[in-house]
Every structure is written in C-alpha cells, then in structure tokens.
Amino acid sequence: MSALAYALSDTMVLAKRSLLRIPRAPDLLLSFTVQPIMFVLLFVYVFGGAIDTPGYEDYTDFLMPGIVAQTMSFGGFVTALGLAEDLKKGLIDRFRSLPMSRSAVLAGRTLADVATNTISLAIMIAVGLIVGFRFSSSPFEVVAGIGLMLLFGYAFSWVFAYFGLTASSGESAQAIGFIVIFPITFISSAFVPVDSMPSWLQAIAENNPFTTVVDAMRALWVGAPAGNDIWGAVLWSLGLTAVFAPLSVARYRRAVSA
Amino acid sequence: MQDAAIQAEGLRKSYGNVEALVGIDLEAPAGTILGLLGPNGAGKTTAVRILTTLLPPDGGAARVAGLDVVRDAARLRARIGLAGQYAAVDENLTGRENLEMVGRLYHMGRAASRERADELLERFDLTDAGQRLVRTYSGGMRRRLDLSAALVARPPVLFLDEPTTGLDPRSRIGLWETIEDRVAAGTTVLLTTQYLDEADRLADRIAVIDHGRVIAEGTSDELKERVGGERLEVTLDDPRHAEIAISALAPMVDDRPTCDGTNLHLPIRRGRGAIAEAVRRLDTAGVGIDDIAVHRPTLDDVFLALTGHTAEEAAEDGRPPDAEPREERAAA
Numbered sequence: 001m002s003a004l005a006y007a008l009s010d011t012m013v014l015a016k017r018s019l020l021r022i023p024r025a026p027d028l029l030l031s032f033t034v035q036p037i038m039f040v041l042l043f044v045y046v047f048g049g050a051i052d053t054p055g056y057e058d059y060t061d062f063l064m065p066g067i068v069a070q071t072m073s074f075g076g077f078v079t080a081l082g083l084a085e086d087l088k089k090g091l092i093d094r095f096r097s098l099p100m101s102r103s104a105v106l107a108g109r110t111l112a113d114v115a116t117n118t119i120s121l122a123i124m125i126a127v128g129l130i131v132g133f134r135f136s137s138s139p140f141e142v143v144a145g146i147g148l149m150l151l152f153g154y155a156f157s158w159v160f161a162y163f164g165l166t167a168s169s170g171e172s173a174q175a176i177g178f179i180v181i182f183p184i185t186f187i188s189s190a191f192v193p194v195d196s197m198p199s200w201l202q203a204i205a206e207n208n209p210f211t212t213v214v215d216a217m218r219a220l221w222v223g224a225p226a227g228n229d230i231w232g233a234v235l236w237s238l239g240l241t242a243v244f245a246p247l248s249v250a251r252y253r254r255a256v257s258a
Numbered sequence: 259m260q261d262a263a264i265q266a267e268g269l270r271k272s273y274g275n276v277e278a279l280v281g282i283d284l285e286a287p288a289g290t291i292l293g294l295l296g297p298n299g300a301g302k303t304t305a306v307r308i309l310t311t312l313l314p315p316d317g318g319a320a321r322v323a324g325l326d327v328v329r330d331a332a333r334l335r336a337r338i339g340l341a342g343q344y345a346a347v348d349e350n351l352t353g354r355e356n357l358e359m360v361g362r363l364y365h366m367g368r369a370a371s372r373e374r375a376d377e378l379l380e381r382f383d384l385t386d387a388g389q390r391l392v393r394t395y396s397g398g399m400r401r402r403l404d405l406s407a408a409l410v411a412r413p414p415v416l417f418l419d420e421p422t423t424g425l426d427p428r429s430r431i432g433l434w435e436t437i438e439d440r441v442a443a444g445t446t447v448l449l450t451t452q453y454l455d456e457a458d459r460l461a462d463r464i465a466v467i468d469h470g471r472v473i474a475e476g477t478s479d480e481l482k483e484r485v486g487g488e489r490l491e492v493t494l495d496d497p498r499h500a501e502i503a504i505s506a507l508a509p510m511v512d513d514r515p516t517c518d519g520t521n522l523h524l525p526i527r528r529g530r531g532a533i534a535e536a537v538r539r540l541d542t543a544g545v546g547i548d549d550i551a552v553h554r555p556t557l558d559d560v561f562l563a564l565t566g567h568t569a570e571e572a573a574e575d576g577r578p579p580d581a582e583p584r585e586e587r588a589a590a
Contacts, residue, residue, distance in 0.1 A: 006365060009362070009365075010362075010363060013359055013362040013363060014359075014363075017348065017351065017355075017359055020350070020351060020355065021348075021350035021351070024350050024391060025350060089344055089346060089349075090342045090343075090344035090346035091346045091347075091348060093307075093310075093312055093340065093342055093346060094340060094342070094346040094360075094407065095363070096311075096312050097310045097311065097312060097335060097338065097339075097340040098335055098360065098363045098364060099332065099333075099335040099336040099363075099364060099365065100335075100363040100364075100365075104363075256307060256312055256313060
C-alpha cells in the first residue's frame, strides 16, 4: 500500500475507535441528541415570543439556521475532550510510537465528529419541523445547506483539536472552547436581528464570520437574500481548516503525554 | 559480532532550564535486558521517549535495532514496542478492540490483527475479559493488556517504562515471567524501574541514573561488588565477649571488623558456609550469640553508596512523581 492508502486506513481505524466510544459513554450521547433538542425548544418557546423578526414568517424560521450553525460549531468539543484525555492517559505516546500516519489520530477524530454532527443535525431538523419550521427553498439548496453545516462543523473540529492538544485537561479544553466560541456565536445574526443590538455591537456582529455563515444558511434554507454569504461561509470553513489542521498536526507531532 | 540492539551516546535533553538528561551512554546487546534504575525524575522516562522517537534529543545520538532514532524514526517505529507506566489503553474499548486497533495501526491487516489479538489475549490470560470494556479491568489486567499491545507486532526491541509500578506482588511476578519469556525468545528489552529487586531479578546489565546522568553501569553483581562483598553480622549475648569473638573469627575475616555494643560487623571473603564455620569457632571459644546472619549487599546499598541517599529517599525528597515538567507534553 502507498503512504496515502495507509494514512486513509489509519484514519478510518481511529475514526471507528472514536465512534465506538459514543454509545458507551451516555453523557456524550446526550450531548449530541438531547442537548440540541433542548436548545431548539428553549429558544422557540422561551425567547420566540419576545423577539421580533421582520421578514420572517415566525421566529422558528429565523432561529433554525442560526441554532443549527451554533450546534455545529460546538460539535468538535468531543475531539478536544478526547485528545486531552488521550494525552493524559498516555495514548498519544503509544500512537506516536506506532508506525502510523502522523495525522491519523487527528483526522480520525475530526472525521468521527462529522458522523456525530450528522446525527445532531438530523435530530435538530426533525425537532424544528415538529415545532413549525418550514424549508422555503429548493431541495438542492436544503441539501447544500446540510453540506455547508457539515463542512463548517468539520472546520471547528480542527479548532477544537488544537485546543485539546494545547489545554492541560479535557475540562479546560472545553472551557477554552466555550469562552472563545460562545460569545462569537451570540454576537451575530444567529438568534436576534443584528439591527436590534446597540450600534457599537452591530458593527462587530455584522463583520462576524459567524453571521456570514448564519446568513448563508438562511439563504439556503428559508430563501433569504444570499449576497456573497454562501461563498463567504464556504471560504471561512475552508480557511479555518487550512489554518488549524496544520497547526494541530504540528502540535501533535511534538505532543508527549504528561 | 552483532550490533547492539540499543545504543545511545551522549544523549542530552533539557526542558527550559531543567536538564533532564546530561549526556548518557547506554548499550544493550540483542536478546538482553538493560535495566534503567533510578528514582522519580532521574530522567528514565525522557531516555525512553528519545529512544522510542517520541522526543528528539538536544544532543547525542542513538540507534535502536540498527536505526537512528531521529533520521530513521519512521522505519524504527515498526520495530519497537512501548508499554508505559500509565497503561496506555483505551478504556472505552474492549481488550480485544484495543489489540486489534494496535495491529491495524502496525499495518498488519484486518484478519492478521484479529488473529494476533486472540493469541495475545489467550497468552495473557485475558480471553474471558477480552469482550469487556477496559474500564472494568483491574490494574493488573490493564498492565497485561498494555504489555500485550506492545507485543502485537512481535517487535525485536521492547521498551517498558516502569511496567510494574503500582502492581500487587502477584501481578508483578507474573509480568516478570512474561518479560523473561520474551527475552528468551530473542527480544531485547529496555526496562526502567525504581525497584531495586526488579532490576536485580530481570536485568542483565543495569545503568543507575540520577539527575540525568548514568552514575554506574554493570551487572547486578558488579554493582554490588562496588560497595564491598558480603558481611557477617553477629549479635553477641554479652558485649564483654567482643574481643574474644573477633579473634576467634579472625581467620575468616577479610577486612577490619567493626563493633557497636553487642553487634559485630565482619567483612568476609566468602559467604557460603560462613555461618556454620562462625558458629563452630564461637562455640569453641565459649562465646554465646543471640543472632548471626550473612548480609549480602542489595542494590539499595549500591544506590546509597553511589548517591549518598537511598532510592526511596530520592523519590520522596526529590521532585514529584511526574516531575519531568508539564510543558514537555506539547513543548513549543
């Protein structure tokens, strides 16, 4: 086999390892399944009545693209958690002493995230449809939206991979992710129209790449005007991956378990 | 003559201001066990990490199985097995899944990995536990699984970093026997330990490491010789008989005897039969004794003689167990 074939096979072996773990760790399973349901229901029924979204049929149509994008951006936390644990328990030492591809541990984990993100995405869409969300675009655009979300989630898995290899523990990796990513997702068009914010905050929200991604999703799913947002969202996702994947692999190559 | 399976010259490594290795030389001929003996924080784990390609050395060179640990790192990884002190197995997989995964990552193929996993589970008495998640295993079972993982590809060189730390005595002996089996089959082993009895029992040659230096190297017997030979320890029932006892035993004694109260310490040439001869001589001289014993030097004595402290003291007053600093986990 060629080096590339080995790298792919190593990646699949490790992706399988990450996925096997999920049904065996019930707390993780809950975070992919129940947590997204909870978020959709809380936002729709608690905030929905208070938030005015001109131009949208109701708040659910406005919310779904945003909350789905937010959930995808956090899907990679499993990678951060898993890598930090692997470091702590000496598994990274073992993997690095094996004649396997240097990127397979990270590529395997991030690939497993795509699978779990797909599950979360399916659950959220189903719950959204139940509480009144309706796609108002072509099937092709709906599928393109799903593809964009998985690409976006994949990019964030690499961001989390970097956090996981940098932080001193799984908990702190999660905390870093939360502190950095949570505000970015809220100071955006995801949950409220940007023009309802104070003007200084509007400036930030309008230039927030997360707003670009959410607006792209609104264009693809509920037929909002697209502008350059779709290409912008794709470029941001590819850009994040292009920066954080090599950074994480470089970090991994030198990582030694504590 | 065949090249040494493990050969290191002048290995150096620092973490910031902390010098973990200050230039160490190591050598293990093929099919032997080299013991790296030293307290926590002495630099043993750093040496293992350099030899297993996990860390680049700051200076010096090392070859393992004929391959340079830096230049030929990728090829070398196919020829070594590593088992660490943390039992690096995945808790959320079964024992068998762990071994199969390692086999696949050695690129053994699906069927061969499965077959090898079964074989190792059986040899390590884990066949029944093989279907269970590792998080349900006892400490000893995890260590056995960890060691099996290191053996998956039948590597010619095996690195065992404190393989028995924290194990109960029975599990330790079981692991020792397994290691001896591997060596009998031709494997070369580098073993780090802070247990003197472990090095004494397993290692063909021992390198004593303290503060990043090899402070002594040799067989267990050679090291013991450096702190002198055997001693006859006699406890008299009456301290006033000390002079008579010393002159009665004079023909056996090799060096100046010492005496504190009722206790005599007599360096002797030969331990075998010494007790019977001493008892006869003392009896003839009419000296009564409470106790008599031949004391053979232990590696503890060696460590004390070489470093001025015992291995345990060094561990306690030294740096904490994972003293090799945290920054090394992903050193910039």
